[in-house]
Amino acid sequence: MLSLIKNPTTQLSSDIHVDVLAINRIPIVSQLLDVVCRTTGMGFAAIARVTEDQWVTCSVKDSISFGLKPGDELKVETTICHEVRQKNEAILIDDVQKDPQYFDHHTPVIYGIQSYISVPIYRKDGSFFGTLCAIDPKPARIKTPEILGMFKLFADLIAFHLQALDEKNLVIEELKEEKQTAVLREEFIAILGHDLRNPLATTRMSAEILLKVAKDEMTKRQAGIIKSTSFRMEKLIENMLDFARGRLGEGILISPKTDNPSLLKTLEQIIKELQTNSPERELSVNLVLEQPVHCDKNRVGQLFSNLLSNAFSHGDEDTPIFVEAGTRDGIFSLSVTNSGDEIPETALKNLFQPFYRQDHKPGKQGLGLGLYIASEIAKAHNGTLKVSSSKKEINFTFEMPLS
Structure with missing residues (x-):
């Protein structure tokens, strides 16, 4: 009879939580786990996020009432997936009682399983994500090239979709930044176009009035300098406006x-x-x-x-x-x-x-x-x-x- 020892930890880290959500956003996961169970004849299949100190269910197909649901956590040291992570290789067991390496292993004893398979899932950057695994309380014939090949193919498909989701999230973040930049761009152009040009026009108008009413040459000379400077400032502002539109706006x-x-x-x-x-x-x-x-x-x-x-x-x-x-x-x-x-x-x-x-x-x-x-x-x-x-x-x- 299957038993279950959950980790008492009740709150997942933000990174693990994001990974659980990511797996469940992959549209093929449900069908993939169903194919695993149908092909192997095993009653439980799961995608697990496995770290050095955590084993967390991401998605599950359970027809034997093992009792795990997405987000549930097992003590990582009680799992064979922990060893898959350490060894970086798949582990397959047809019948624990007849397996010379695992007949007295603590995991089958703890969880009451007889057949087991776990294949590592690697992200596209080579880092270890977790495992695609399946268990059953009865023996099953899974040590075949076809079964192992299928699991490795499914693990690659999961990695591919994780990469696609990461890239999609990156694009979404970039779009958010672009929208923020667009807002700043419009504010920048508005400041140049209004808040700088209006007082500049007032300055020039005042200089022109001084040129008309001034009696002494010094005042006229200074007013002329102010007027010519205002023209130069206007040209600088126009160039900045066009640069902003050309590089940040519509051209x-x-x-x-x-x-x-x-x-x-x-x-x-x-x-x-x-x-x-x-x-x-x-x-x-x-x-x-x-x-x-x-x-x-x-x-x-x-x-x-x-x-x-x-x-x-x-x-x-x-x-x-x-x-x-x-x-x-x-x-x-x-x-x-x-x-x-x-x-x-x-x-x-x-x-x-x-x-x-x-x-x-x-x-x-x-x-x-x-x-x-x-x-x-x-x-x-x-x-x-x-x-x-x-x-x-x-x-x-x-x-x-x-x-």
Whole structure:
């Protein structure tokens, strides 16, 4: 008659509890244990989580009223599964009374079993999980290659499903993190778009009022500095917004239209604004659009502003900056050329990477996003942004299809 000695421990560790739940989430477990009992003729089959000091039932098929249910625990030292874990090999017993190794073993005596089989289950990383086992109070013929092969196959199937569940749980956790990141992203963009730009607009408006009403030159000069600084801050904020959208959100969005006069007006306005802040700089401008250009004029203007600002900041102050825009052979091109120190080959490879900054004059460094944003705008127009550098000049050229 079968007897049962449960471990008095009433609460499982969180890890063991998770493993028990995982086994019971595998859809084939019930059928698998049923096949084990039908094939072997044994009345009890189970998947057990076995550690150095615990034996816990994960799932069970019991037609002999052995009395275990999922989550129940036996004293591990009273089980043969304990030895399976130690030896890392399967143990099969047809008839305890006739088995020279186990005829006087304490486990059959304690639990009143005559036939027994236990095969180790290993996770895909090689760690020991537990056993697939079966017992019966009567002898059974289980020491056959077919029975052992079936148990090993089932143990591999269980390991496979455990791995699949682990991967699924990992994906779920990653999705949770992505959702949290999305919330932070939206908050970040909202702060940049509203909480920083609004006070900046107020600062610029105040500077413009001072420029109009100030009587002395010192006040006008300081107000002019505040105004030009506000333009620079606005550009930094816009670049950060576009970086956040491009890397964390929906990407650089464009709304292309065909409107050459409006595009020309946008480019001319950008030149006027930058020259207002640096009236001493000489520009040579040639803008001729003889064919329709289908583009987002505001985004192209932003690209141009980033390139021209870069030339103002880092070009030779004693030489002119050349700006050209034109249409030819189905291509719209826009270029900015200035004199300055030759850009090293290693730096040329990284100019369009976010947050990349060369060593420049003090106070002239930005966030390192201007050229990155410009290159992303070029890509959004199915175009290219290229740079060339020599000892004489540095040239940035944007090209895109006219339509």
